[in-house]
Each structure stands twice: as structure tokens, then as C-alpha cells.
Amino acid sequence: MQDPTARVDEVSISRLIVESFAADFVDSLELDVAIAGAGPSGVTAARLLAKQGLKVAVFERHLHVGGGMWGGGMLLPRIVIQEEAKYLLEEVGVNLKPWKEGVYAADSVETVAKCTAAAIDAGVRIWVGMKVEDVVIRENDRVAGVVINWEAVSIAGLHVDPLALMAKVVIDATGHDSVVCRNVVRKIPGAELVSPNKAVPGERPMWAEKGEAALVPNTIEVYPGLIVTGMAANALSAQPRMGAVFGGMFLSGQRAAELAAELVAKQG
Ligand code: 48F
Numbered sequence: 001m002q003d004p005t006a007r008v009d010e011v012s013i014s015r016l017i018v019e020s021f022a023a024d025f026v027d028s029l030e031l032d033v034a035i036a037g038a039g040p041s042g043v044t045a046a047r048l049l050a051k052q053g054l055k056v057a058v059f060e061r062h063l064h065v066g067g068g069m070w071g072g073g074m075l076l077p078r079i080v081i082q083e084e085a086k087y088l089l090e091e092v093g094v095n096l097k098p099w100k101e102g103v104y105a106a107d108s109v110e111t112v113a114k115c116t117a118a119a120i121d122a123g124v125r126i127w128v129g130m131k132v133e134d135v136v137i138r139e140n141d142r143v144a145g146v147v148i149n150w151e152a153v154s155i156a157g158l159h160v161d162p163l164a165l166m167a168k169v170v171i172d173a174t175g176h177d178s179v180v181c182r183n184v185v186r187k188i189p190g191a192e193l194v195s196p197n198k199a200v201p202g203e204r205p206m207w208a209e210k211g212e213a214a215l216v217p218n219t220i221e222v223y224p225g226l227i228v229t230g231m232a233a234n235a236l237s238a239q240p241r242m243g244a245v246f247g248g249m250f251l252s253g254q255r256a257a258e259l260a261a262e263l264v265a266k267q268g
Contacts, residue, residue, distance in 0.1 A: 028057040028125050032264045034146045034167035035059070036132035036180050039067020040115065040246055041230025042173030044088060044253025045260065046126075047119035052261055056124050058173075061131035061151040066112035067175055068231075073244035077108040082212070085247035088254060092118035111246075132174070134183050135226070136164050141188050143170050143225030146180075168267045169260045171227045173253070176203060176241075178232040184223050193222050193236060201238040203231065211242035219255040221263065229256035 033049050035042045038060035049056045064070075072078045081089060083102035090096065092114045096104035120126065129151055136145030145166040153160045172180035182200050184191050193200065203211075211234055218233035228236055229252045242248065 024125060025127070028127070029165045031055050031057055031165065031167040033057075033169045033171060033260050034132075034165065035171040035173055036146065037061075037067060037173035037175060037230075037232075038065035038116070038126055038128075039173060039175055039230060040069055040111075040249040041232075041253035041256065042067070042171065043115050043119050043124075043126075044250050045171055045173065045229055045256040046124040047092070047115070047122045048254060048257035049260055050119065050122035050124045053123075054261065054264060058119075058124060058126045059130045059132050059146065059148055060126060060128045063128050065116050065126060065128065066108075069108050069112050069246065072108040078105050078244070079108050079111060080104070080245040080247075081106050081250075082245070082247035085250040088250045089115075106246075132180060133162060134187070135170060135180060136166060137188070140224065141191070143184070143223060144168075146170055169225060169227060169263045171229055171256050171260060172222075172232045173229050173256070175231045176235055178202075178228065178235045180226065181222060181228055181232060181236055184226060188223075191223060200236055203235045204238055204240040206243055207240035208242040208245055211240035212245060212248040214239035215248035215252040216255050219252045219259070221259055225263070227256050227259050227263075229253055 032054040033056045035058040081104045131151045134147035138144040147164045149162040218237045222228045
């Protein structure tokens with residue numbers, strides 16, 4: 001019998017990696033929906049859109065997905081989920097432990113793993129180590145895609161031009177920093193987001209219940225072609241942070257998916 005290790009010489013390993021990456025990445029250059037950030041809101045939006053047959057990719061600047069979920073509350077790996085969001089976790093197989101009426105505990109590692117796996121199984125491509133650094137615009141300054149670069153390039157401070165790809169809709173799921181929205185405000189003169197002073201005011205101090213309640217109503221098309229979800233939505237509307245309670249993040253991701261699907265359908 002042939003030695004199976006004989007097939008994996010250095011050149012064939014390198015060729016497989018480059019060719020396999022190139023084929024999948026080229027397929028991500030024209031998307032229905034591009035999502036910046038692989039936290040709970042971004043991954044949930046991605047999964048629900050891909051389930052409807054839309055072509056979706058998530059760009060995550062870190063090498064790991066999951067955003068703020070891993071560390072639970074102060075490194076204790078548990079997150080809190082409310083009744084309203086329970087089904088979004090149960091449908092991906094997360095085990096929820098009832099704590100008191102309408103409130104559940106979830107293992108943060110299990111939640112990240114299962115939400116991510118379900119998104120990939122639904123057809124989402126997740127590109128890690130890639131940072132969304134800008135948007136592409138078209139007529140009337142409509143957001144029409146994203147500009148990406150390696151996060152490692154930013155860390156090294158190298159002057160390297162980015163790549164860009166087109167998307168019918170872009171979702172800012174970058175969490176507290178609202179990176180995509182900030183770029184739009186900074187670069188498009190007169191760009192008017194939800195905030196009355198046209199800026200991104202950032203989140204307010206903690207008020208768990210108020211912050212949670214604000215997440216879904218603040219999940220909107222904030223600029224033509226750009227939807228904001230998760231903590232980015234609260235930061236844009238100067239709403240409070242909420243700590244390790246996550247139901248609102250998953251529900252905001254679901255709302256972002258509904259809005260994005262409507263926008264994609266309008267564009268045909
Ligand atoms: O922060 P994050 O988990 O965002 P989220 O979905 O959820 C917020 C909660 O985790 C938590 C909270 C709950 O109480 O307040 O913070 O709103 O995930 C955001 C992801 O976006 C990535 C970042 O590394 C993280 O994984 N990210 C940030 N900037 C960029 C980015 C960027 N420019 N390009 C790509 N990814």
C-alpha cells in the first residue's frame with residue numbers, strides 16, 4: 001500500500017492552500033451582504049441571511065470569531081440569555097440552563113462554537129484576520145461594498161493598499177467601536193447617521209435593562225446600504241452598555257438580517 005504521507009510534499013501543501021483560498025475568496029468578491037465583525041450580532045445576522053439563500057461573508061479582524069462572548073462576565077465563561085432570544089440559540093443546539101423565570105445561562109465557549117458552526121453550515125464564509133477599513137460607494141454615496149486589509153498589516157503599520165469587494169448591503173457589527181459607521185461619518189461630507197450631531201457619540205455607561213431594550217429599535221439602515229447591529233447600534237445612538245447579557249445582541253442580529261433581506265430584495 002502507498003504511504004499516505006507521500007502525497008503531501010511542500011509544494012502540494014502550498015498549492016492547495018493558495019488555490020483553495022483563491023477559489024473561495026474570489027467567490028466572495030460580489031456578495032449580497034458583507035458583514036464586518038463576527039460577534040454574536042454579526043454571526044446571527046449572517047446565519048439567518050445565508051439560510052434564505054443569500055450570499056454572505058463575514059470579515060473579522062481577529063483570528064478568532066465570537067467577539068465579546070468568549071470571556072463571559074469578567075472571564076467567568078457564562079453568558080445570560082433572556083426568553084425572547086432563547087430560540088435563536090436553541091435552533092443552533094446551545095444548551096440553556098434555566099436560572100429564574102425567563103432567564104437562562106449559557107456556556108460562552110459552547111455558544112461561540114455552535115453559533116459559528118451553524119452559520120458556516122448555512123453557507124456563510126467567515127474570513128478571519130481581515131479588517132474592514134472603509135466602504136465602497138456608488139451613486140449618491142450609497143454604500144456598495146467594503147474595503148479590506150489584513151489586520152496584521154495595520155498592526156505592523158505597513159503602507160499596503162487594500163482590496164475591495166462589492167455587496168448589495170453592508171452590516172456594521174463591529175461592536176463598541178462602530179468602525180464602519182465612524183468611517184462613513186469621517187469620509188462622506190454631510191453623511192447623516194442617526195445621531196443629531198451626525199457623529200458617533202459612543203455608548204453610555206452601564207444600564208443593563210435599558211441597553212438591552214434599545215438594541216433592536218436601534219438596529220436600522222443607518223445610511224443608504226449600511227445597517228448597524230449589536231453594540232455598534234447602541235454606540236451610534238448613545239445608549240447604555242449592558243455587560244454579559246446577550247439576548248439583545250442575538251435579537252439585533254435577527255433584525256439586521258430582516259432589514260438586509262428586504263434591501264437585497266429591493267435591489268433585485
Ligand atoms: O464586540 P462584539 O462581540 O459585537 P456585538 O455583536 O456584541 C457585543 C457583545 O459581545 C458585548 C456586549 C454584550 O453585553 O456588549 O460587547 O455587538 O464583536 C465585534 C467583532 O467585530 C470585530 C471584533 O474583533 C469583534 O470580533 N471587529 C471590530 N472592528 C472590526 C472588526 C473591523 N474593522 N473589521 C472587522 N472586524
